[in-house]
Amino acid sequence: MSMLPMLVKDHDELLTLNNNEMPIYKDIMVPGLDVQPQYVDVNRGIWVLRVMFHPGVRLPMHYHTGTVHLWTLSGKWNYVEYPDQPQTAGCYLFEPGGSIHTFNVPEDNTEVTDTLMLVEGANVNFDENFDENGQYHSMLDANSITLLIEQYIQENGLEPASYIKPSMPDYAKNIKG
Template sequence: MAEMTRPAAEAIAYEGEQPLGKLDDLVLHGALDLDCDERLWVPQSDSVVFRPLLLSVSQGYFVNILRVRKTGILSRHRHAGPVHALTLRGRWHYLEHDWWAEQGSYSFEPPGDIHTLEVPDDVDEMVTLFHVTGAYIYVEPDGTPNGVEDVFTKLDSARAHYASNGVGLDYLDSLIR
């Protein structure tokens, strides 16, 4: 790690040019406010919504908060890329693994992993921040694909939702990189 060369009072910002093609930074205040304006949550079903935080169409990943207000099986899927998850409320697990993601837990799911997400009966609400690279490929128990979800399907869902509920597309556009 670089050693500090000046006291904070003498801090000097970088004065050179930024790299050509560098994307703009994104700072989303209140990102973990789980009780935010309900219009920011994009419905996936009657009891499943997501709040996009970053939709990286240039690199093929998305960061969102998933909120599930039902118990039982949510989905069975295969990961085309790595997934990072931080459980914010409740708990969940995969039928194929012996670990549980509980509030405050971080989990990593490698590319190629196939699993079935279950929210147990004693959980009223599961909320997890997911960073998903690539796609979820939804599969039948035998592995036959039956659907896909990626940054572009997330973007399409959010665009339709925000265009119709008053949030507006400017908000969504601010999340795209």
């Protein structure tokens, strides 16, 4: 009797990406923000992106519905609400769900700030004039990320993006009513 686990799917090759060979989608969400999608799962609401922020980029104040893991690979950034805790190359930041803050890259940065982020859930973004009334601006989640990437590719006449994307749920067998 074999003690090996049952394989759900036998892979002929690893699910791996080489960022050095992948396109970078420049200014995809806001000017100065470049993206390389790594993994996007609309079913579980998880998105993993390599994001490169140019000096002076400031994102809207946003609320996280889930957790975030963020690695800073190069450069420097901070949350406006935490100016004395800049994140620099080598930093790892964990954000619990319910966090609210404003992402900022200093204008005097001498290099692009390169990050890798794993986000669960959505960013609920607020407008510049956010106050106690909470003026909603937009939401960013795995589904909207997918749509933004596809729209960018179509508008710029590019090849389809290469990133890991789990399949949609389906029945284990055909169920007829």
